[in-house]
Amino acid sequence: MLIVKKFGGTSVADKERIYNVARRIAEEYRKGNEVVVVLSAMGKQTDVLLSMAKDINPNASKREIDMLLVTGEQVSVALMAMALDTLGVPAVSLNAFQVAMHTTSNYGNARLKRIDTERIRNELENKRVVLVTGFQGVNKYDDYTTLGRGGSDTTAVALAAALRADACEIYTDVDGVYTADPRIVPGARKLNEITYDEMLEMATQGAGVLHNRSVEMAKKYGVQLVVRSSLNNSEGTVVKEVVKMEKMLVSGVACDKNAARIAVIGLEDKPGVAFKLFNHLANHNINVDMILQSVGRDGTKDISFTVKEDDIDEVVAILERHREGSLKCQHIDVEKDVAKVSIVGVGMMSHAGVAAKMFEALYDAGININMISTSEIRVTVLINEAHVEKAMNAIHEKFLLSQA
């Protein structure tokens, strides 16, 4: 068996944890398996490096920031190789240049294009554990790039796909994927299985376990993922194409507090207004999430939408800039104290009334719904941020998610 394992920064934060991980790797290796391990930078090292950069130059170029950041993972893999050596396990550390992790050229948020597997295959043939730096790549200019936050998950999945690995295990500080965040919903239950699509919706809607780009890639290449704890030996959650039929309509409830709502009131009611508005935002790489358009007073119309709360100042600045030109409107409302709550489940494709059941739960709990958006396997509502905990528990209870 060829197994790809990924451990995050907290799993390699200090000597003791490095040895914990090393022992788990050694165990796998001693079973006779080929093992490829992807590591993140130790603990908060990426943040430390970023603040060094900020201190030198608050507007440092992304190319140089990537050059700086990639040292973090390189330290992790070298130290892990040393730890494995003391356990009698031959290992070799490789960075993005050595593997040849080809990415697109955009620094700070590159996408993996192609991975050369020759070096890794050679090292595996020589019975070595191969330790690969996560999160980083090399672009066509022979410069380092990084894959954005959470990019080590993507590195692991991409390696598993390229090597046709038998398993891809993502180790984290939780036991797996839960029906809801257990810190918010005490009755939340660990799922044994979840589909790619559900996981993708969960990840996009705020479940922090897996990076959504890595799930996308796993689905595309059919890489079976397991999300497991780095602290214990419990089974974890398997992410795959089809899961056993269960009676459950809904697999989980997710929330995302990093949301803000903007209402543009009194826009001219003529063709192209919505296009212009969202085109301005797209030109600045602002992701818009939920959108609602309604008829306003006196032949005008109103458009409301949500963006990440981090982007709100930029969004307002863009809108104000165009208010006298292509985006004439009466006023612009901003609401930051909102959060998205979503239910996700492949079951709802074949069952009517799932959304209604969610709304009923919220109504019973006395929670007002601001906006609604749906996909085939997801229903999301925008509510007041103060009601998130109550809402999630009410929905979780309504769908009886704590009972398997």
Add this chain to the structure above:
Amino acid sequence: MLIVKKFGGTSVADKERIYNVARRIAEEYRKGNEVVVVLSAMGKQTDVLLSMAKDINPNASKREIDMLLVTGEQVSVALMAMALDTLGVPAVSLNAFQVAMHTTSNYGNARLKRIDTERIRNELENKRVVLVTGFQGVNKYDDYTTLGRGGSDTTAVALAAALRADACEIYTDVDGVYTADPRIVPGARKLNEITYDEMLEMATQGAGVLHNRSVEMAKKYGVQLVVRSSLNNSEGTVVKEVVKMEKMLVSGVACDKNAARIAVIGLEDKPGVAFKLFNHLANHNINVDMILQSVGRDGTKDISFTVKEDDIDEVVAILERHREGSLKCQHIDVEKDVAKVSIVGVGMMSHAGVAAKMFEALYDAGININMISTSEIRVTVLINEAHVEKAMNAIHEKFLLSQA
């Protein structure tokens, strides 16, 4: 003009110093020159990384140690690029992979074989300052190597040679090369010029200004070096093939306290004994410096020699191991409190009596000489470590080195 500048770890130890260096680089760039800068790791970062490695695994493989250490210089060049950017100077940082610094394959102490200059030339043509990681290379296995301590000097000289640079400036925390260490000899004077050969002997005999391998390389490729202060704008010392004829016989006095003397007393007086002794040491990579063989009592012979004080325990262990076999002797004496004092100067090739003058100075100062060794342009004596200061001052005075 194409100028290569090298700054050591203390010159980039913190934000303030990074900006000091950045301003010097900016000044050179604004004169219209092409500038290539070689940097070491920040402050004591190399030692910090080494102790992390030691903590994880005291016998870590050299391959993984190099993988770890090279991150130090990469952080320096990335931060320097950011600093130059704020000064309005376009800059790009490159590591050993990006430059393609080909070295021999031995980790921890590799030698540079070939440098690809294409990328650097392209960046210079695009009017960028090029910042290169010192001390590191890549071997034929596509693995990182390091050049050994002080290796950044070598990187700078090799780059200057490969790029046919007009100047190679080594920035350090002293003003240049002195006739003696000013901390020991208050009257020491800065030299305006020194030949490669003299500099090489000085470096080998303990003057810490330049790494001797870099001087060797500069001589081989005719790279004119300048040793200058990173703290002020004084002229520094030029290291080159031929210096202006001066009346001076001697360019400088150097001392090396990292020496120990071993006397192997009562060896059998038969052919091959000396060979066997030094062969055993060579097999353990022990460098032997001064050697003295004398006739002992009762048809035996005595061999004395010096090694680095750091190596002494290993040397004694090796000798003891062979004492019952190929190296029968009466006893082994070890003396750690010794130091080497050397005078260096091309002038002594054509002038007799230079050594005698040195011995006279020591005799006048009441200092006993243990051993003597000479080269064409150097005389070295081994004395008691306690007398180093007195000896150096006496010799410095005798040759009137404080008077230009």
